[in-house]
Amino acid sequence: MQITIKIKDSSKAKAFLNFIKSLDFVTVQESDENICYPSMTEKEIKDRITVTDKQIKQGKTVSHDDLEKESQNW
DSSP: OOOOOOOSOHHHHHHHHHHHHTOTTOOOOOOOOOOOOOOOOHHHHHHHHHHHHHHHHTTOOOOHHHHHHHHTTO
16 A cells, blocks of 8 residues: 655654654655646536535435445456
């Protein structure tokens, strides 16, 4: 598993990183690579909320357990 963590306070980030490095089950690889995550505009978010609200009202939902099982096949 890989995790990206953004910490705004550099002094706290250094202390946190030193703690993480001290754990024997964690490997830390530093990189200057910027990762761009997909983002949505405010309108896209509102549109998605509207669609999701309609789906919920129509009973088109998935249980958490079913979602976990489905996501294992992704």
